[in-house]
Amino acid sequence: MWTPFIFSFLFLGSVGIALYQFKQVFNKIRLGKPYKAKGKKIARLKNLLLIALGQSKMFKKWMPAIFHGFIYLAFLITQIELIEIIIDGFTGSHRFFHSYFNPVWYPWIINFIEILSLLAFIATLIFIIRRNILSISRLQKDELKGWPKRDANLILIFEILLIGFIFLMNSADMAIDDKGFWISGWISHFFKDLTANSVFVLERIGWWGHFIMVMVFLNYLPFSKHLHILVAFPNTYYTDIQPIGKIENMPVIMNEVREMLGIEILESEEKLHLKEDDNFGAKDITDLSQKTILEAFSCTECGRCTDVCPANITGKKLSPRKIMMDIRDRTNQFYQNRNQPNGSLFDFITNEEIFACTTCNACVEACPIMINPLKPILELRRYKILSESSGPSDWMPMFNSLENGQSVWAVNESRTNWIEQ
């Protein structure tokens, strides 16, 4: 009889705190520059459905795609049982859908959930082994040492507990009254020597355990890479639809140059002009677009980007995953000291990293949820070259010959000399 009271208190309290934390994440994303996605809404919606909901890009590596798929599907379908738990919690009923409607589909739904949960349980165990025992290079890189690795393991343990409690709940319930669940029906054989009272207690442990883990999980999300389960959806939707080889234009500089050359300013860009204190590119997260910060919070550190990065493969310091993690960490740091922000993104990311990029777009292609590490890398380069006039000294001759000879190499001969050669 106390259940509805305690439940309501815990549920409303933890959902309230979680919402507050999600609002903080939203505020952090809004630190970036306003962003408007390019491309038709319908095309972006298609991306959302295929890539986020349908996980199509995961299948570039089919093994993790299948195991991740089990966990993902189990997570989605278990929401039905969670809704029932919430209704039961508030009203004090027991298995509301079953007792109220007593539908023929009830055991089928639960069986479906249980089969997927069992597959998710196996997948989670495989992921724990893969992350901690097998030496998969993308899961062993430097940027994962410490908290990121603990974060990953913690989430996997949460999953084990979530699934474990639901099986405990279902199987204890099966021991009390056969409702036709296959897998928990089998588990319930272990309880046949227990007293009715003990089985009842086990059912309650399963029920409360699952509910409490859901609330812990919900409140942990805003601080974890696991936030991707929510923000991957807006992230794919807000990804530009355009050839990935295209680099973001800088209309302010375009107008400045066009004015200098005496070319008409394009109508849509009329208002954009250079101001005295303009900085170019990105020195800090406030110079990056809101989309890039959203991407940083969407990143689940899978490392598929780093795995295909030609610079990283050949031993350079650049890791696209680290770039995204750094942007997220700097955003958190910036937000914490938002009244008196100090430092910059360059406290996290070095020149050696950003100048090693070949702009090959392999990282962009590899990301299962449409994160683009190349964009911030280029913005950081722009800051170094345009605002600081620093960068690799090797590039100076190239800049000089481009400026003075309009060719990438300094050559004395005419551009048509090849005809005679």
Added chain:
Amino acid sequence: MKINNIQTLADWKLKEQKPEVVFWVGCAGSFDSRAIKVTKAFVSILQSASITFAILGQEEQCTGDPARRSGNEFLFQLLANQNIQNLNKYQVQKIVTTCPHCFNTLKNEYPELGGHYEVLHHTEFINELLKSGRLKIKGTSEFKGKKITYHDSCYIGRANGIYEAPRSIIEQLDLDLVELKRCKSNGLCCGAGGAQMFKEEEMGKKRINEERTQDIMESKASIVTANCPFCITMLNDGIKSKGKEEDILVLDLAELILNNIS
């Protein structure tokens, strides 16, 4: 190889005529001795197919790709806007180029600056000529019987999704293509993009072109075809660094087909 009868857009304007297409030669195609061979091969192909074309000659400038990608947007805008001014002056509509970097910039980045053209990479262009019959393959390829592989450049491949046209050329020559283990959208960069061509690589275990050469050696191919002057330089250097220059030949697709067209 001596090339005759190359006319610039200015020459065409004097005649008050327009060519079918503008051939954008690019810096590498104009100045790099290896890339000049590709330029000439492509000119021969154009002439064999009786395509009327013009180059910009002195009026051509770097498209600005390396400037923009190194982060020097001012320089990019300076070059790009002057190029667009020139192209628009001649009311250019169709451009073909042998350089994927020029291709990507002309096609994807110039429209926002007021330069709207139909832009084709030469592998697409050659493939279209073959498909339409304006270019016919004669005889058996001198490379018949050899193992041939193809290196996808980042800027034709991933950046613009052109994977089939280059392969179709190899197919139409009736040659056997072995794919590299990292190909198409998973293709590995040669190491030149993003203006890396013009600077020393950062500290690491090896060079990127050496890593790519490893893929080529594993394919056991004796010819590696490419579509980009910078890839060709990088692959040649990588192959030399492994002492394999006698065993593996790097060819642009225009060169592969050159002796089999009429």
